[in-house]
Amino acid sequence: MSTESHAYETLLFEQDGPVARITLNRPDAANGMNDAMTRELADVAARCEAPGVKVVVLTGAGRFFCAGGDLKAMANSPLGPGPFVKGIADDLHRALSKFARMEAVLITAVNGTAAGAGFSLAVSGDLVVAAASASFTMAYTRAGLSPDGAASYTLPRLIGVRRTGDLMLTNRKLSAAEAEQWGLVNYVVADDEFTARVDALANEIASGAAGSAAAAKTLLLTTFDNDIETQMDLEARLISANADSADGREGIEAFLNKRAPKYA
Numbered sequence: 001m002s003t004e005s006h007a008y009e010t011l012l013f014e015q016d017g018p019v020a021r022i023t024l025n026r027p028d029a030a031n032g033m034n035d036a037m038t039r040e041l042a043d044v045a046a047r048c049e050a051p052g053v054k055v056v057v058l059t060g061a062g063r064f065f066c067a068g069g070d071l072k073a074m075a076n077s078p079l080g081p082g083p084f085v086k087g088i089a090d091d092l093h094r095a096l097s098k099f100a101r102m103e104a105v106l107i108t109a110v111n112g113t114a115a116g117a118g119f120s121l122a123v124s125g126d127l128v129v130a131a132a133s134a135s136f137t138m139a140y141t142r143a144g145l146s147p148d149g150a151a152s153y154t155l156p157r158l159i160g161v162r163r164t165g166d167l168m169l170t171n172r173k174l175s176a177a178e179a180e181q182w183g184l185v186n187y188v189v190a191d192d193e194f195t196a197r198v199d200a201l202a203n204e205i206a207s208g209a210a211g212s213a214a215a216a217k218t219l220l221l222t223t224f225d226n227d228i229e230t231q232m233d234l235e236a237r238l239i240s241a242n243a244d245s246a247d248g249r250e251g252i253e254a255f256l257n258k259r260a261p262k263y264a
Contacts, residue, residue, distance in 0.1 A: 006047065010037040012061070013044050018054035018206040020047075020104070027062030032070035033117055035077075035084065038091035045098035054206045054213070056099070057198060058125065059109035060118075068116020068139060089148045092117060096124055096150050100221060103214035105205050109198040110176070110185070115139045120149025123158065123184050126217060129201065130176040130185045131194040137173040157224060158183055209247035209263045215239070 006013045012023040022044055024031040031037075048056045060066055069088060077084035099106045108125030116139045122128065123136075140147050147168055155164040159182050166172060179185040189197040205213065215238040223231060242248045247263045254261035 006044070008040045008044065010034070011040050011044060013047070015053065018052060018210075019202050020053050020056045022048075022056065022058045024058075024060040024066050027060075027064070029070060029072075030064040030067035030113070031060045031062070031118070032067050032073075033088055033092065034070040034073040035088050035091070037070075038088040038095065041095035042091045042098070045095040045102070048104055049098065049102045053102075053104045054208075054210050055107060055202045056102075056104050057107045057109055057202050058099075058121070059111050059198070062112070064112045064118070065110045065114040065122055065134065066118025067113060068118045069145075071143060085145075092121075092149055096121070099124060100217075103210060103217070105213050105217070107198065107202055107205070109194070110134045110136075111194065113137075116143075116145075117149040120147065120151040120154065123154055124150065127187075127201065127205075128185045129187045129189060129194070129198050130179060131191045132176055132188055133191050134176040134179075135173050136176075136179050136184065137171055138167045139171050141169060142171045155184075207263065209242070209245075209251060209261075211242050211245050211247055212251075215242055 008025075010024070010026050012021075012025045014021050022041075024037065026032060026034075026037065069085065074081050074084055079087070105127065106125045107127045107129060108122050110122045110128065110130040111134065112131065113135050114122035115137050119136050119138055138147060138151070151168070152164075155167065163182060167174075174182065174184070176185060176188045180188045187197065187201075218238065219231070219235060222234060226234065243252070250263060251261045
């Protein structure tokens with residue numbers, strides 16, 4: 001399959017067939033989010049909505065996944081801290097909305113420390129894989145700030161209000177193992193096996209039916225907003241559409257004939 005890349009200032013982006021890879025690439029600044037990075041995240045998230053992309057892997061370069069907002073850039077902005085951080089939050093939120101609603105599965109590969117908005121971004125994945133040495137901390141109130149990056153939406157749904165409040169108000173640090181126990185992480189992998197495990201998971205998801213994965217994402221995104229009848233109606237409509245699709249027909253035929261399916 002063909003490999004495509006796109007040049008960014010703060011990110012690396014490459015698409016290899018159905019798998020796209022985004023790397024936060026400010027290792028000398030702990031992959032901190034400045035206005036350029038969040039602007040580019042919004043752009044690359046839109047790029048990942050392209051037909052044929054089944055999986056998006058998001059990770060960081062160097063020792064950090066992402067240390068959150070770049071406080072130095074915030075303090076030095078001629079706009080002033082408030083307008084500057086509003087701009088980067090808006091761009092980050094556009095990116096997160098695209099990632100949540102795109103058909104492709106987002107795998108966040110947390111290679112190191114995830115703090116502040118980096119924590120929010122890390123747990124936004126449909127699947128979250130963390131290196132054993134990774135850690136997670138909110139860190140906002142320590143700097144006199146408040147959470148963003150959909151943390152107040154995502155975290156209560158994953159771990160409840162009590163634990164979310166603990167993380168936000170005390171800035172306690174969770175190890176990768178603790179984050180897995182709390183339900184924030186799907187898989188914790190030894191550091192020397194991390195890259196191979198992420199690649200294997202991405203390839204496994206990419207070999208599946210794109211429509212099925214997209215429907216599962218839609219159902220999970222709506223589950224806390226719908227009553228049971230509305231949710232069951234959505235389930236019925238989505239499974240019907242998938243059964244009529246080329247991938248659905250292939251999956252059913254493969255199952256009946258006891259062979260591996262070959263999805264587009």
